[in-house]
Amino acid sequence: MTDGVTLVLGAGGVVGHAWHAGVLAGVLEGTDWDARQAGVVIGTSAGSMVAALLRAGIGPADLVARATGGQVSTEARRVLEAAGMAGPPPGPPGPPRPKGFRPASVGMVGRAAAAPWRFRPGLLLAGALPRGEVDPGYAGLLGRLFRSGWPPVPMWLNAVRLRDGQRVTFGKDADAGGDVGAAVAASCAIPGYYAPVTVAGEEYVDGGAHSPTNADLAADGPGLVVVSSPMSVGRGALRPRPELLGRLTHRAALQREVARLRRAGRTVVTFQPGAEDLAVMGGGANALDAGRRDRVARQARESTLRRLGSPRLRESLAALH
DSSP states (O other), X not given: OXXXXXXXXXXXXXXXXXXXXXXXXXXXXXXXXXXXXXXXEEEETHHHHHHHHHHTTOOHHHHHHHHHTOOOOHXXXXXHHHTTOOSOOOOOOOOXXXXXXXXXXXXXXXXXXXXXXXXXXXXXXXXXXXXXXXXOHHHHGGGGGGTTSSOSSOXXXXXXXXXXXXXXXXXXXXXXXOOHHHHHHHHTOOTTTBOOEEETXXXXXXXXXXXXXXXXXXXXXXXXXXXXXXXXXXXXXXOOOGGGHHHHHHHHHHHHHXXXXXXXXXXXXXXXXXXXXXXXXXXXXXXXXXXXXXXXXXXXXHHHHHHTTOHHHHHHGGGGO
16 A cells, blocks of 8 residues: 555546546556555546446556456456446436426525635636536445445545535545445535435535545645646647637635645645547537446547656656655
8 A cells, every 4th residue: 555645536527537547557557556545535426436446456557457448357247247347437327307397406596696706607607507407326336345334545426515515525424324335425426417315414526526636635634735637728728719618717725725735745746638638528518428437548548648658747746655
């Protein structure tokens, strides 16, 4: 176990899951550091699924194999078969026909109206959208990987409490309740698409509504902070264009979180999509496009390996060893 590393895995849907797989595989090949060794793993939405797979013993090479339709290792196949998850992850089902436009959480919208200078746009949107109706069932299946309870090594999974917009971190907040499967499903419940997930009597939606990465939580984790952020954009792809608006907003949120961590003396390394990655990932509307998984995972691995050729970056990652 690498106690000195906090790994942060952000939101991003099916495409974001594939991005994480490629990044972590690239880091393993380029530095010999296996993400399963992280002292703390912080996951949000798609990142919560990858966090759970890592803590279940599924390594980066196997994550890429699942994303690209390759053959997983004997060890990974044994773990996945025991949980009834041997096949590749399915894509999300098509959305049902919308039924009215009543906000999912009048309380969340009310809080936004009362203090708009303090409320996050993602939370306002999550409260204002109608309740989703698609069952986030596959995410919940990851609970089968943890039949004896939460893993002994820290895994913090983020969701948003629907009634008031409060972030809840399963695995960290003592009063959150719920098993791993419920926590992953709650963290992945995209507002307006997936149905809210009930855990211990409370309804939850996607933790990305609070922050695409929730990297600020890394202040409570160990040493070096490594962030994989599929919803933002790297410095090399900042040429202004309309489709980048959302990514630039997410980049700004991540920069604020990273700045706070660095002021606290932490070394932070972020992996964000560059121009070549974005060409494969597409716009935000493609986040649930399972047909992009293969190309995104391969591209993320290649771009990560290229970045790791930078002596400055490798110096920042020295704590991995």
